[in-house]
Amino acid sequence: AQTVTQSQPEMSVQEAETVTLSCTYDTSESDYYLFWYKQPPSRQMILVIRQEAYKQQNATENRFSVNFQKAAKSFSLKISDSQLGDAAMYFCAYTPPSNQFYFGTGTSLTVIP
Amino acid sequence: EAQVTQNPRYLITVTGKKLTVTCSQNMNHEYMSWYRQDPGLGLRQIYYSMNVEVTDKGDVPEGYKVSRKEKRNFPLILESPSPNQTSLYFCASSTSGASYEQYFGPGTRLTVT
Numbered sequence: 001a002q003t004v005t006q007s008q009p010e011m012s013v014q015e016a017e018t019v020t021l022s023c024t025y026d027t028s029e030s031d032y033y034l035f036w037y038k039q040p041p042s043r044q045m046i047l048v049i050r051q052e053a054y055k056q057q058n059a060t061e062n063r064f065s066v067n068f069q070k071a072a073k074s075f076s077l078k079i080s081d082s083q084l085g086d087a088a089m090y091f092c093a094y095t096p097p098s099n100q101f102y103f104g105t106g107t108s109l110t111v112i113p
Numbered sequence: 114e115a116q117v118t119q120n121p122r123y124l125i126t127v128t129g130k131k132l133t134v135t136c137s138q139n140m141n142h143e144y145m146s147w148y149r150q151d152p153g154l155g156l157r158q159i160y161y162s163m164n165v166e167v168t169d170k171g172d173v174p175e176g177y178k179v180s181r182k183e184k185r186n187f188p189l190i191l192e193s194p195s196p197n198q199t200s201l202y203f204c205a206s207s208t209s210g211a212s213y214e215q216y217f218g219p220g221t222r223l224t225v226t
Contacts, residue, residue, distance in 0.1 A: 006155075033212040045156075045203065045217035052212075091155055095211040099163060100171055101146060105155040 003027070004094050006104035013082045014112050020067075021077045021107045023092030030054075032096045034068070034075045037103075040088040048090070051075065079109075087111045115140045117218035119204050125224045126194060134189045134221050136204030142216075143209045145187040146171070147179065149200040150220075156203065162187055163210065194225045 004025045013019035025034070036048040051059045051068050058066050063080045079086055092104040117138045126132055138145065146161040148171075158171030162181040176198055178190040187206075191198060201222050205215040 004155075043201070043220050045205070045215075047214045050214065098169075099144065099161060099211040100169075101148075101158050101161070101211045101215075102172070103148075103156040103158075105153060 003102040004092050004104035006092055006107050008107045009105070010108045010110070012110040012112055013079070013086075015082055015084060017082055018078060018080045019082055019109065021079075021090050021092075021109070023075045023077070023104055025073050025075065025092070025094045025102075027073065027094065027096060029096045032094060034066075035093040035095075036064070036066070036075075036077045037091045037093060038086075038088045039091065039106075040085075045091075049077065082111050084111050084113065115216070117204055117206055117216050119202075119218035119221050121221060122219060123222045125226065127226055128195055129193050132191050132194060132223075134191075134202060134204075134223070136187045136189065136218060137185050138187075138204075138206040138216070139185065140206060140208075140216065141184065142206035143184070144207045144211060144213070144215075145181065146205045146211070146215065147177070147187070147189050148203045148205065149173065149198075150203060151200050159189070159202075161211070194223075196225050199223060199225050 032053045034051045038046045067076045089106045120135045147159040148156040150156045157173045160179040162168045204218040207213040207215045
């Protein structure tokens with residue numbers, strides 16, 4: 001069974017606009033961490049944002065913010081003021097206390113000039 | 114410069130010929146992990162290590178071996194590679210567990226014919 005689900009294989013956004021990438025996960029744990037990683041064409045994996053499950057407040061990093069809905073097991077990423085450099089594959093990820101790590105299948109984001 | 118290095122970056126080999134992909138980090142990180150990336154499947158964890166001499170299976174450990182004899186090194190061993198192990202492999206490390214930011218190596222593209 002897929003632990004982390006990204007239902008949007010591809011998304012596109014106009015430069016300077018806002019886009020939201022969806023992610024749901026499955027867990028019976030109460031304490032865990034969620035992440036969004038970015039993989040540009042260079043293939044380098046880069047951390048975008050990290051969320052601790054026990055924190056109610058949604059994490060933000062500059063133009064990137066999340067909508068963390070713990071009861072719904074949903075963790076979406078919002079990118080504001082999209083830039084050409086945001087074009088990449090985005091992976092949602094989850095880790096329970098065991099320290100195993102689970103990625104979703106990714107969403108390919110295209111930014112249209 | 115703080116980094117995770119992998120060698121080789123590209124490898125073409127034949128079925129059954131043992132190979133090792135090296136991974137080294139210079140950040141004194143406790144946690145190290147191996148992932149494989151396949152189109153449509155995202156990244157999947159192969160093995161991870163919380164510290165020297167401590168390793169655990171990830172989601173897809175079959176056909177792989179690892180060892181952690183030194184803190185900085187975490188080699189991935191394919192004792193009898195098969196074509197279904199053709200993939201892009203990433204090594205990663207973090208301070209003290211998967212709940213922290215992972216720093217990824219540049220990836221190793223392996224082709225088994």
